[in-house]
Amino acid sequence: MTYANRAADIHAAIDIEESRYSAANPASKSMFEDAGSYLPGGSSRQSLYFDPFPLFLSRTDGSGVEDVDGHAYTDFTGDMTAALYGHSEPAITDALRDALSNGMSYGGPHAHEVALGREICERFPSIDRVRFCTSGTEANLIAMQLATIITGRRLILAFEGGYHGHMCNYLSPGMPLNVESCRMVFAAFNDIEDMERVVAEHEDEIAAVIVEPMMGSGGGIMADPSFLRALRAAADRTGALLIFDEVQTARFSPGGMQAIWDIEADITTLGKFFGGGLNFGAVGGKIRFVERLSPTHPQTVMHGGTFNNNVLTMIAGYAGLRQVATQSGIEALNAMGDDLRHKLTRIATAKAVPFQAGCYGSILSLHFQNALPVNPKQIETPAALRKLYHLFMLNRDIYITRRGAINLSFAHTEADCDRIADRFETFLDSYGHLIA
Numbered sequence: 001m002t003y004a005n006r007a008a009d010i011h012a013a014i015d016i017e018e019s020r021y022s023a024a025n026p027a028s029k030s031m032f033e034d035a036g037s038y039l040p041g042g043s044s045r046q047s048l049y050f051d052p053f054p055l056f057l058s059r060t061d062g063s064g065v066e067d068v069d070g071h072a073y074t075d076f077t078g079d080m081t082a083a084l085y086g087h088s089e090p091a092i093t094d095a096l097r098d099a100l101s102n103g104m105s106y107g108g109p110h111a112h113e114v115a116l117g118r119e120i121c122e123r124f125p126s127i128d129r130v131r132f133c134t135s136g137t138e139a140n141l142i143a144m145q146l147a148t149i150i151t152g153r154r155l156i157l158a159f160e161g162g163y164h165g166h167m168c169n170y171l172s173p174g175m176p177l178n179v180e181s182c183r184m185v186f187a188a189f190n191d192i193e194d195m196e197r198v199v200a201e202h203e204d205e206i207a208a209v210i211v212e213p214m215m216g217s218g219g220g221i222m223a224d225p226s227f228l229r230a231l232r233a234a235a236d237r238t239g240a241l242l243i244f245d246e247v248q249t250a251r252f253s254p255g256g257m258q259a260i261w262d263i264e265a266d267i268t269t270l271g272k273f274f275g276g277g278l279n280f281g282a283v284g285g286k287i288r289f290v291e292r293l294s295p296t297h298p299q300t301v302m303h304g305g306t307f308n309n310n311v312l313t314m315i316a317g318y319a320g321l322r323q324v325a326t327q328s329g330i331e332a333l334n335a336m337g338d339d340l341r342h343k344l345t346r347i348a349t350a351k352a353v354p355f356q357a358g359c360y361g362s363i364l365s366l367h368f369q370n371a372l373p374v375n376p377k378q379i380e381t382p383a384a385l386r387k388l389y390h391l392f393m394l395n396r397d398i399y400i401t402r403r404g405a406i407n408l409s410f411a412h413t414e415a416d417c418d419r420i421a422d423r424f425e426t427f428l429d430s431y432g433h434l435i436a
């Protein structure tokens, strides 16, 4: 089949799946149109938008979500990894119910923030002190701010395709940025030579190197441990700080990706699931790196934040870590992800469809190509094929992101994994011939 024929066939298949999707979801369509009168583009969170219109959800439970047209789905978006505990983990909902009986929004320090802080410090050897905030974006901004203040330098080295939040979004080259007090320089992800080139160019100017140990929004690409070690060495050599953005990867072990590879970050940022499903961000590190956030430090860096120690977040986060995201719980969930990865790979191999299931443990990134990408430029799966796969799955009770990532949660069961594997197989039976 020629490339042009294949592209035309993919578009014809999209037309079929899109018509079915639109016909099945009139309430979502109408709500989306209505939303456009009040919210820019009908959206509060652009990562949830997809064409022709996103599903509007009405409720969630365990590993499932329901939409306003009355369809039930097995959810593999996992709220973009934030819903690690599923959507209604009893340890968390019970703790929240109890918490509500003592009122909300204390507006003063309380024991629950200390409990969560202690838990995080005990899990991460590189974290002596942690400051809470309200998002991963904010945590990364604080981390970069601290690095510039501590080192007296203004450059931050980040990686092409990295995503550290709204104001630190390096997915789109040339995006007007963002962090006013520092300047960014970029190197290719997983490319030690390119990183060394940029470091050599700016040797004494780099305040920090910021990296995701697994590029999440950039396509679900693991950092090679040798690359992370090279970053550690470059930071040590030049006096820059190494910031690990573990907003997504902290789920892979109690001490995050840094514990798995045995590499200590200077500053670690956390987010998403650590709040038990509520708004969360945190920045932590050795005392010498985060002490400036102390209100009694003579050169304190003022950091307020109305909801930093929100009591519901602190309680939900603590309950999740203590009762669910234990060492054994995390190992079991990673094993479930590995099983699913093997299952999908076996199905694709049997049908001779080019396919790679990347990432680690409980996060799977799917690529319809022969080799696993090691940087975003190597992602070859055409956008049209991703759209076809996405609509196909939505039409068959599987809720996933357009990128096709699978984010498992503690609520998922073997039956859920079998269900997505079954739909995956049906997809390849229907459209596998369109995948080059």
Ligand SMILES: Cc1ncc(COP(=O)(O)O)c(C=O)c1O
Residues within 6 Å of the ligand: 080, 134, 135, 136, 137, 138, 140, 163, 164, 165, 166, 212, 216, 217, 245, 246, 247, 248, 271, 272, 280, 281
């Ligand atoms: C690795 C990483 N860092 C930072 C962020 C930003 O977190 P938030 O959306 O809480 O601001 C995200 C969000 O997707 C992320 O994946």
